[in-house]
Amino acid sequence: MARRLATLGLCLAVAALAGCGSSSGSSSSSSSAGAKPTTAPRGLKVTTTPNFIAPAGPVRSGTVQIAYRNIAVAPAALRVKLGSTLKWTNYDTVNHNVTQMGGPYVFNSPDFGQGGTYELKASRPGVINYECTIHPATMNGTIEVVK
Numbered sequence: 001m002a003r004r005l006a007t008l009g010l011c012l013a014v015a016a017l018a019g020c021g022s023s024s025g026s027s028s029s030s031s032s033a034g035a036k037p038t039t040a041p042r043g044l045k046v047t048t049t050p051n052f053i054a055p056a057g058p059v060r061s062g063t064v065q066i067a068y069r070n071i072a073v074a075p076a077a078l079r080v081k082l083g084s085t086l087k088w089t090n091y092d093t094v095n096h097n098v099t100q101m102g103g104p105y106v107f108n109s110p111d112f113g114q115g116g117t118y119e120l121k122a123s124r125p126g127v128i129n130y131e132c133t134i135h136p137a138t139m140n141g142t143i144e145v146v147k
Contacts, residue, residue: 052101052129053077055144063087068096068132068139076141086120086143096132096139103128104145 053076061081067074069091080086088109090096095111098118104126109118111134122145132139 052140052142055079055127055142059146060084065089066141067091071135071138073132073139073141077143078141079144079146080122082122082125082145082147084122084145086122088118090114090116094134096134098130099133101129101131101140 055077057079059079059081061084063085064078064080064087066078066086066088068088071092071094088096088098090112091114093114095113097111098107098109098120100107104124105120105128107120112118122143125145125147128143128145130141130143
């Protein structure tokens with residue numbers, strides 16, 4: 001019984017540190033760039049630093065869909081043609097947002113709930129790194145805008 005309580009306590013501590021499922025209505029534009037991992041109980045490490053991956057694959061055009069689903073981004077990296085429209089859609093029951101973390105664009109969407117969308121016109125070539133500031137460790141992506 002004591003072992004079960006200790007395991008339950010550890011799980012609750014990890015969940016509290018991770019902050020998963022937060023649905024704060026704040027539209028803060030704070031960045032987690034440079035965030036340092038913290039040490040959780042029993043040597044577990046929790047980080048909020050995004051892991052941007054390099055875009056690859058075919059160049060898409062028109063309205064390019066980006067899904068926020070299961071606290072993740074799909075696709076997390078893509079290439080689009082200049083003039084395309086990027087459209088993020090939230091399929092989760094918690095709020096998300098889209099915030100630029102680097103590149104030739106400056107944008108910070110308000111938080112949007114399930115079924116909500118955010119659109120951005122790809123009007124300048126370059127690489128856009130972005131994240132959901134509510135879930136930055138798992139919800140981040142890279143878009144390369146090409147001519």
